[in-house]
Amino acid sequence: MTSIVFPGQGSQTQGMAKDFHDNFKIAKLLFEEIEDYSQIPIRKIIFENDEDKLNLTKYSQICIFACSYIIFQTYINEKNVSIDDLNIMMGHSLGEYTALACSNKLNLKESCLILKIRGQLMNDAITPNETGMAALIGKDCKYVEKIIKENKLNLEIANDNSPIQIVISGSKQEIIKNKELFLKKNIKKFVELNVSAGFHSKFMTKAQESLSKEIEKLNFLENKIQIISNYNANMHNDSEKIKKSLQNQMANKVNWTSSIIKLEQTGEKNIIEIGPGKVLSGLINRISRNFVINSINKISDLYE
Numbered sequence: 001m002t003s004i005v006f007p008g009q010g011s012q013t014q015g016m017a018k019d020f021h022d023n024f025k026i027a028k029l030l031f032e033e034i035e036d037y038s039q040i041p042i043r044k045i046i047f048e049n050d051e052d053k054l055n056l057t058k059y060s061q062i063c064i065f066a067c068s069y070i071i072f073q074t075y076i077n078e079k080n081v082s083i084d085d086l087n088i089m090m091g092h093s094l095g096e097y098t099a100l101a102c103s104n105k106l107n108l109k110e111s112c113l114i115l116k117i118r119g120q121l122m123n124d125a126i127t128p129n130e131t132g133m134a135a136l137i138g139k140d141c142k143y144v145e146k147i148i149k150e151n152k153l154n155l156e157i158a159n160d161n162s163p164i165q166i167v168i169s170g171s172k173q174e175i176i177k178n179k180e181l182f183l184k185k186n187i188k189k190f191v192e193l194n195v196s197a198g199f200h201s202k203f204m205t206k207a208q209e210s211l212s213k214e215i216e217k218l219n220f221l222e223n224k225i226q227i228i229s230n231y232n233a234n235m236h237n238d239s240e241k242i243k244k245s246l247q248n249q250m251a252n253k254v255n256w257t258s259s260i261i262k263l264e265q266t267g268e269k270n271i272i273e274i275g276p277g278k279v280l281s282g283l284i285n286r287i288s289r290n291f292v293i294n295s296i297n298k299i300s301d302l303y304e
Helices: 018-023 025-038 042-048 050-055 057-078 094-102 108-124 141-150 172-177 179-184 202-216 239-247 256-265 279-287 299-303
Strands: 002-006 086-091 131-137 155-162 165-171 189-192 226-228 270-274 292-296
Touching: 002 057, 002 094, 002 279, 018 025, 018 042, 018 057, 018 299, 025 042, 025 057, 025 108, 042 050, 042 057, 050 057, 057 094, 057 108, 057 270, 057 299, 086 094, 086 256, 094 108, 094 226, 094 239, 108 202, 131 172, 141 155, 141 165, 141 179, 155 256, 155 279, 165 172, 172 179, 179 189, 202 239, 226 256, 256 279, 270 279, 279 292, 292 299
Parallel strands: 002 086, 002 270, 086 226, 270 292
Antiparallel strands: 131 165, 131 189, 155 165
């Protein structure tokens, strides 16, 4: 059995999946279909990146989803992979929606429409550049939480990405003000991230409430594929539980470390990362060395 993981926002690159588009009919047709559903010129944004639209939240999410979904569908078509051979799927933040679409728990049209709404809500959640995020390298989640608590910092952990990479959210002022504090507390590296807002934090609460109402309208389908949730790192194939976890995802911490530990506990050994970049493969290797991980983001990866 094999598990599939899908990347989130930040993995986008200009020209991603263009080789699939240019060489596989299924990929070209799916790009066209996703553009029809979303009414967004996804290929123009990805292939030309006019006005840097690819890095705007309201566009980047649907573009990353499109590429990951298309690469996945090309992979199973070219390699004659049966969906029944796939046991577990999961994704990092945005990637959880890709997992739901690729596992056939959400149809493609609904996936496109909900991600268009999600991207717009997150884009508009707060005045740009008032809040932000920073990656802290070198210590685990509990260590960073202790620093925040003991120093009464108005900051939140947004992503528990690995035992040595934690992402925090907060006001830009609070993040900048406390950079030296974290470095003095043995954080090896403090990197401010190029994002428009402090995602997966209290700043997304109103946006999450609005998105939750839209998620409630979705038609979730049930099948044997298990989904590991970002919100609580629980594994479900029950539609109602998957939906409730998704409704809580946007304003809460991405529990990626716990999610990979949950996957490890199932006895799963093989992981394929599908979508732009190889960030998740690196994070997973820092959490556990008990997986064989392959990444598919270009055509040559299909035949390795």
